[in-house]
Amino acid sequence: MTNSVLYEAPGPRAKRRARYTSIVVGVALLGIAAWAVAQLAAAGQFTMNKWGPLVDPSHEYFAALWNILGQGLVNTLQAAALSIALSLVIGTAMALTRITSAPWYRWAVVGVIELLRGIPVVIAIFFAARVLPELGIELPLLWYLVIGLTAYNSVIIAEIVRAGILSLPRGQSEAAYALGMRRSQVLLTVLLPQAFRTMLPALISQLVVVLKDTSLGYVISYPELVQEAEIAIQNLNNPIQIYFVVAVVFIAINYSLSRLAVFTERRLSRGRQGPSRPARPHRTPAATGNATGGGH
Amino acid sequence: MHVITDNLSLYRDGLVTTLRICLYSGLLALLLGTIMAACRVSPLTPLRAVGTSWVTVFRNSPLLVVLFFMAFGLPELGINGTYFVFGTIGLALYTSAFVCEAIRSGINAVPPGQAEAARSVGLGFGQTLSLIVLPQAVRSVIPPLGSVMIAMIKNSAIVGAFGVGGDLFSVGENLTSAQGEAALPVLIGVMLGYLIITIPAGLLLGIVERKVAIAR
Known part of the structure; x- marks a missing residue:
């Protein structure tokens, strides 16, 4: 969902920039995930010994x-x-x-x-x-x-x-x-x-x-x-x-x-x-948040 | 009731430990939650995906399961620490999902005209977010954010039950289980300890709420 409150529909330059940044960020995130997996693998967490049961x-x-x-x-x-x-x-x-x-x-x-x-x-x-x-x-x-x-x-x-x-x-x-x-x-x-x-x-x-x-x-x-x-x-x-x-x-x-x-x-x-009336454009905090307050 | 007066120093220390857990977790949760909220509304798809999965995971798993993951998972990643550290981080991660949702709904409640005006005077995404949208969003999220923090104070009892020790819950557990005191007076003391924190916090929240309320 694009959030029109914060930015408008991107033009060709913004789209290109967003694509490059997305790739960089994506690679960085995959790097972190790979590091975590490598650490877990080094600790023997992916062996059948652990997962078998x-x-x-x-x-x-x-x-x-x-x-x-x-x-x-x-x-x-x-x-x-x-x-x-x-x-x-x-x-x-x-x-x-x-x-x-x-x-x-x-x-x-x-x-x-x-x-x-x-x-x-x-x-x-x-x-x-x-x-x-x-x-x-x-x-x-x-x-x-x-x-x-x-x-x-x-x-x-x-x-x-x-x-x-x-x-x-x-x-x-x-x-x-x-x-x-x-x-x-x-x-x-x-x-x-x-x-x-x-x-x-x-x-x-x-x-x-x-x-x-x-x-x-x-x-x-x-x-x-x-x-x-x-x-x-x-x-x-x-x-x-x-x-x-x-x-x-x-x-x-x-x-x-x-x-x-x-x-x-x-x-x-x-x-x-x-059905004829349009939906409310923006949800208020009370509608989306936990209105009960004491829940979580 | 003499069991409360006899162990007053224990209760006091428990209250202090509970407050320490809450202080560290609260600060960390606010920081992480704000970052995640920014991710969830960012134009970059990978960041949005991170924000969404973060919230889905931490909002839908029980705090106890998050805490166990911290205790067993972090050492495997080469991060060592005491139960206090694991408990505090776990509580912070769990709470950050709720902080994120509170802030995000606040951002969505800011009228689009505000951001449109900011963009038309030439502010970029970062400036629009930090100078125009967030200051207004924060004011409208104070009530839900306050309830999240009060819920976190109550959840710190679960961190105590998880084995951090020394907090209000552990004091109650020790006195009843280990020392065999009658449970009723001991636990009334523990409850009073939490009420001393939560009831004034609720009243304070009400006052702050009225102060920062914006008429829309």
Whole structure:
């Protein structure tokens, strides 16, 4: 995509210059890559000794390794799905409480949201895993991870939902009240469904954050992908190769989700504006950046 | 709660270590992120490709995986260091992808007329970027950039969990796991430590946001 904010369409001279510079830069980058590959090769990182268990089906550990990584991925996806579903329910409830609460206790709701947003998610998970057993609540490891992730993400989703509801035109709720609906009816049947529609891209982006954060199950020894990879590495002694595969898996899933978020955003904004009107020429930082603020 | 008051010096040192990790990572991330943002909007295809892949890789992999790559990969490339160095670099690389995206969206939010005016008075690409577009872009990216930095402060706990040691998270882990203290008061202390940083940072960000806001 050429960025017309910074430079105009290049003429023949600029094109030639750009081509030469591109070649020089490209060669320099290839040089750096070649150096890195040479270093890794010199360190013996490309031998079958290291890659065999991952790529050679006849290797004695091939099946066992992919089995353990697959199980790790399943556990990761399970934790992420449970966390996002619970966060959605609790986050929506929190947002509605914050919107409908009387001023005398609204500060309490806001306080809880601000406190949970201010602590690192890894602390939330660690807290769940250490404090709940002390209080006599013994759960499978999965649930400590889910509770920690939900505590952190539900407040972010609460903010997304609140922003979605507040961004709706005033006429929506005014019309609903004029029809004689009660406040709960207005919120649940008129405002929330529309808010969910505009929130969908932000929710999908949040799913990326949750998926990445399930890797923190590592600190409480929940057998998710990174933990399983670590166990495999202790036996096979090929950390770079296995983490390469783990990174590729995460990047592939998260990249597809990000594309899905962008796609939904485009579709929704097209539907809203109608086909005849031109798309907005420039995206605002709020639209492209992580509007939730506490995510990444 | 006496466990917090008894170990106050431990908590203080943990807070200082957390802040040190954040300071170094933050500066490095701002530097790298700005360079990558410039790459992503440059007219040269190879540089754009570098910027795009940088962001795709670091924004979509978990921080923990990035950190493990630093710890195992950098020594193989002949770069040695302590866990503190690896952790700080890893956090900086991870954060730089978000910094890059914040700055890039800021650049895209600058009205094209600004750059057109700059070009028509004869400024080149470098001048247009550094004198006209970036100063305006930076003002409009302060809010998202601030949230990225606050997120980085919270992510520094993952660097602690990764084994850097001495930061707030490690203090909590040591006191509960190694010394067998009750987890509830210890971890409340750790949380307070983070809230001492993040809540004022959030308030400060709000003030700065109002100061630099441009009416468009």
